Amino acid sequence: MYGLVHRALQCFAQDIYGEELWLKVVDDAGLQLREYEAMLMYPDDQLESVLAALSTHLGRTVAQVSEDVGAYLVTHDRMEPVRRLLRFGGTTFEEFVLSLDDLHDRVKLALPDLDLPQLEVDVHSHTSFSVVLYTRQPGFGAVLLGILRAMGDDYGALVVLNLARATRDGKAAEWVTVELFEADFSSGRDFGLIAETGAS
Amino acid sequence: MNSAGAIDAPASYVPFDQDVLGALMPMHLHISPTGHIASVGPTLAKLRPNDDLVGQRLLEVFEIKRPLHVNHFSDLLEHESCLIRTRFRKGDRLGMKGLFVPLSAQPPLQPDRRGASDSDLVLRPTSERSAARSLQPSRGALINLSLGVNVVDAVQRYRLSGADFAPADPTVDMLYLIEAKSVALEESKRLNARLEGARVAAEVQAFTDTLTGLQNRRSMDALLHELEKSDQPFGLMHLDLDYFKQVNDTFGHGAGDYVLKHVSGVLQDETRAGDLVARVGGDEFVLVFRGCVDLAVLEGIAWRIISRLEQPVPYGDDVCRISASIGTTLSSFYAKPMADRMLQDADRALYSSKGKGRACHTVFDPADAQIVEE
Numbered sequence: 001m002y003g004l005v006h007r008a009l010q011c012f013a014q015d016i017y018g019e020e021l022w023l024k025v026v027d028d029a030g031l032q033l034r035e036y037e038a039m040l041m042y043p044d045d046q047l048e049s050v051l052a053a054l055s056t057h058l059g060r061t062v063a064q065v066s067e068d069v070g071a072y073l074v075t076h077d078r079m080e081p082v083r084r085l086l087r088f089g090g091t092t093f094e095e096f097v098l099s100l101d102d103l104h105d106r107v108k109l110a111l112p113d114l115d116l117p118q119l120e121v122d123v124h125s126h127t128s129f130s131v132v133l134y135t136r137q138p139g140f141g142a143v144l145l146g147i148l149r150a151m152g153d154d155y156g157a158l159v160v161l162n163l164a165r166a167t168r169d170g171k172a173a174e175w176v177t178v179e180l181f182e183a184d185f186s187s188g189r190d191f192g193l194i195a196e197t198g199a200s
Numbered sequence: 201m202n203s204a205g206a207i208d209a210p211a212s213y214v215p216f217d218q219d220v221l222g223a224l225m226p227m228h229l230h231i232s233p234t235g236h237i238a239s240v241g242p243t244l245a246k247l248r249p250n251d252d253l254v255g256q257r258l259l260e261v262f263e264i265k266r267p268l269h270v271n272h273f274s275d276l277l278e279h280e281s282c283l284i285r286t287r288f289r290k291g292d293r294l295g296m297k298g299l300f301v302p303l304s305a306q307p308p309l310q311p312d313r314r315g316a317s318d319s320d321l322v323l324r325p326t327s328e329r330s331a332a333r334s335l336q337p338s339r340g341a342l343i344n345l346s347l348g349v350n351v352v353d354a355v356q357r358y359r360l361s362g363a364d365f366a367p368a369d370p371t372v373d374m375l376y377l378i379e380a381k382s383v384a385l386e387e388s389k390r391l392n393a394r395l396e397g398a399r400v401a402a403e404v405q406a407f408t409d410t411l412t413g414l415q416n417r418r419s420m421d422a423l424l425h426e427l428e429k430s431d432q433p434f435g436l437m438h439l440d441l442d443y444f445k446q447v448n449d450t451f452g453h454g455a456g457d458y459v460l461k462h463v464s465g466v467l468q469d470e471t472r473a474g475d476l477v478a479r480v481g482g483d484e485f486v487l488v489f490r491g492c493v494d495l496a497v498l499e500g501i502a503w504r505i506i507s508r509l510e511q512p513v514p515y516g517d518d519v520c521r522i523s524a525s526i527g528t529t530l531s532s533f534y535a536k537p538m539a540d541r542m543l544q545d546a547d548r549a550l551y552s553s554k555g556k557g558r559a560c561h562t563v564f565d566p567a568d569a570q571i572v573e574e
Binding site: 037038091194195 | 352355356359360361362363372373375376377379380381383384387388390391394
């Protein structure tokens with residue numbers, strides 16, 4: 001997998017908990033490096049080792065850490081490009097959730113080799129959805145949960161989210177149920193189609 | 201709906217509610233038979249926030265660049281359905297392009313043959329004139345505009361959002377792609393910069409002796425090779441430490457390393473920044489003086505180096521004593537200076553210094569070489 005994903009974990013550890021913690025994680029996970037390069041490829045199993053080491057050091061479950069990573073991707077300044085690319089999904093939170101169906105293909109358009117898990121959106125009603133995620137290794141569901149929670153705030157929507165796991169059609173699946181209570185609960189954050197560059 | 205074969209039949213006239221028209225084509229203009237703007241798509245209206253376009257004459261608001269020579273609305277109608285390039289006459293003169301379709305009659309839809317021929321044909325209103333149609337009264341026209349490549353500029357200036365573009369319009373996806381690709385490109389550029397930095401560092405390391413920080417044999421070879429090709433004169437000194445083995449054997453390698461660092465400091469002190477000082481063996485050094493073939497100067501340097509190296513070097517509680525022997529040769533001794541030959545000659549001079557009882561400097565005598573050669 002692209003170092004983009006590994007590097008996201010690294011930046012999360014550095015930005016939220018500091019360089020010192022990251023170096024401990026590097027040691028525990030037995031990594032031969034201190035920094036990931038976003039555009040180089042690294043083995044997938046390093047993601048699990050890093051997450052496990054983070055979870056040990058922070059005294060939180062892997063799922064909790066993963067959810068924090070998801071929220072970090074949307075809310076931290078260093079990750080602003082991620083938030084912006086997600087906001088291209090739609091002008092309202094509902095549209096955004098529906099756009100997750102296309103996220104996999106959208107990402108492919110930009111980075112053909114970045115193989116993120118495929119998402120599928122089930123619509124139950126105007127305000128109730130499930131985002132289903134099929135993946136070989138469970139764990140992305142928790143990241144998705146964090147992303148959706150933070151994106152709800154970003155759009156200013158009041159949402160209740162839940163993560164569930166089961167087997168569907170013989171495949172392991174995770175899904176996040178989304179209940180949208182109020183689309184305009186708060187003002188949310190601004191989004192312009194073109195990023196502001198330095199001086200306005 | 202007509203079957204595929206019946207494209208000659210006139211399509212039926214589909215009346216659109218203004219709001220529906222705006223939702224389908226947020227950048228449309230509906231023009232009345234008199235050439236006045238009857239309605240404006242909501243996004244196009246946003247581009248003139250302080251100006252109500254409805255009721256104004258099309259040609260007073262817009263300059264038509266294509267088709268050419270449009271002075272009256274009737275000129276445009278003459279063209280029937282056509283591609284149009286236009287821009288605002290006043291204010292920010294944003295360029296736009298689109299399709300002009302007269303509503304005088306519903307012309308039969310004809311395949312547009314500009315694209316690839318094997319794919320499904322796109323049906324567009326025909327531009328063929330028919331006698332029957334020209335008799336029908338004009339119902340005005342529709343223009344559907346697009347910002348084309350100016351979209352980035354317009355989005356910023358008028359703070360357009362995703363909702364300002366029709367869902368079928370790939371503009372927002374295009375902006376997404378532009379942004380995603382620039383993020384990826386930025387990352388790649390940063391990676392390239394870091395790799396370039398690492399390459400330069402590796403190159404410096406490859407030419408540096410790790411213990412003393414002096415240049416190494418590879419670096420010396422590169423410089424001599426370069427000097428060989430140029431006509432620049434230079435002096436070459438070969439220096440070998442005396443009694444260094446005793447220091448190593450008596451006080452250990454730590455002391456030896458310490459002495460080597462001390463020596464490298466002295467050599468750097470006694471040479472100019474542009475001269476090369478290389479450690480080419482355990483206790484062997486080569487000095488290259490670019491542009492200097494003045495024997496008096498070089499002899500002065502050699503003797504200064506020797507006298508400084510003879511001064512005892514304290515190491516912990518011990519005192520290390522060494523000295524040095526030097527052999528020198530000049531590029532001006534040779535008709536065609538060759539690096540290997542000069543190194544050999546400097547080495548020969550160095551060994552005569554050793555033979556003279558060490559702590560000596562000897563200049564290679566070209567006369568010796570001739571004897572050898574003969």
